Amino acid sequence: MARMKFLCDADRCIECNACVTACKNEHDVPWGINRRRVVTINDGKPGERSVTMACMHCTDAPCAAVCPVDCFYTTADAVVLHSKDLCIGCGYCFYACPFGAPQYPRTSNFGSRGKMDKCTFCAGGPEADSTEVEYAKYGANRLAEGKLPLCAEMCSTKSLLAGDGEIIAAIYKERVTQRGYGSGAWGWQTAYRETITV
């Protein structure tokens, strides 16, 4: 089985937000929830970089560790998913997540924030694959159809890569060797405890 990962080549990201839009549309993500977002660092200054970020599907995921009801699980593809039936909306996963991935439908109401929602790597949830129930709770299950996450598929500059970690790392390495520079795989050290050395 593959070890699924995301990789954002920040030297290619043009902050077009197509990944964000693709994700929102594909999964019918409610208003106010952003499973993916583009963050621009040093905006308007020399050396500015944009990075698209969602759940990185960490190795030994911190969200899963702190969850008081253990609602997270990791698939055979190393995708970190959770059960909205078990989630109690406590918000601890957001505190633990290094990437700000978990989202909640409500912000306050005495902290009753509703069921957490986050990027599923287009792999749905614990319900049966590609069912309506699964779609309503977690969005499309593209992985079950043999497809990769839509955000990466839609990326116009192929900045965002999604797929087996070794393959996307090889693609990135090749790019860096060819063009002679690369600002690294953002978030990899934090998420996977390893980075790509070129």
Added chain:
Amino acid sequence: MQVLKRICPIGPVLAAIVLAFGLTVAPAGAQEGPSGSNPTAQSVNEQQLLQELNKIQGRVTIPDARAATLEQPRGRDFREYREGALPWIGGIAVLGIILLLAVFYFIRGRIRMRSPEAGVKVLRFNAVERLTHWVTATAFIVLAITGLNFIFGKRLLMPLIGPDAFSVWSQWSKYAHDFFSWAFILGIVVMTVLWVWDNLPDRYDGHWLRVGGGMFDKSNRTHPPAARFNAGQKLIFWSVIIGGIALTVSGLFLLFPFTYADVNGMQLAQTIHATVGVLMVAVIIAHIYIGTLGMEGAYEAMGSGTVDLNWAKEHHSVWVEKQGAKTEPAPEPSAPRPAE
């Protein structure tokens, strides 16, 4: 954008030139490889940003300001504490105090009254005081059980009842925790007003603490003088007030997420809340012990509000004298009373 606008009038021509030039240049650049211009030389660097602030902050085009934090590896520390140290601190504090109390009970036994009951009752806590105590106590017990569930539930209860039932229970405990907190906060506030004067340190406290309140004297002969509250009770009072304030403040941060703090502030609030919470549970277990099983006559004070005169003389001699002075004009206490 400004540059583009200025160029606009001659846009098409210039664009064509730039495009043509760009296209001829591109392959040459690619052939040059590493020796060509390096756009990352002055670009932002992940490692450097993380080393500077342990956090990467940027700008987003969505209204959710929290999304502007690209990375905050401090979440790892939050996790380390919550899953590493906290269960140990909580477990040792709660089981430790129970063990200590058990040892204390087997060595010292129940602290009994030395003299027989006088049969005369003295009012120790009036109705308002008792109501405040029991509202706070009930709220605290609910908060303690539902709070401990956040740490130990998945370790102890979930394996027994399964994930689905445990999730339902946890969902309701969370609601209970959120709403009972207000009763607890109110209780702490009223309690402070009611009892703060009687809990200020006085000249009897030093001696009381030196002899350990007579608690460790198996002969039960040591009964250091104390006013309305002895030094031990004062310690409980101040732990409840200080702990209660810490729990209230950190709890309000958690009840209104991201209203008063960013993600790192929320982590700190949760860490403080959980740590103070488990320590408070330990303190209150000791308080419950000494107020019920641990000492004869203690429960009545908060149960019915009255205590036996001789109990009061043994445990709160200075207070009884003062009370006596207040009520002396009417020498009622020694008058025979109908049997109860």
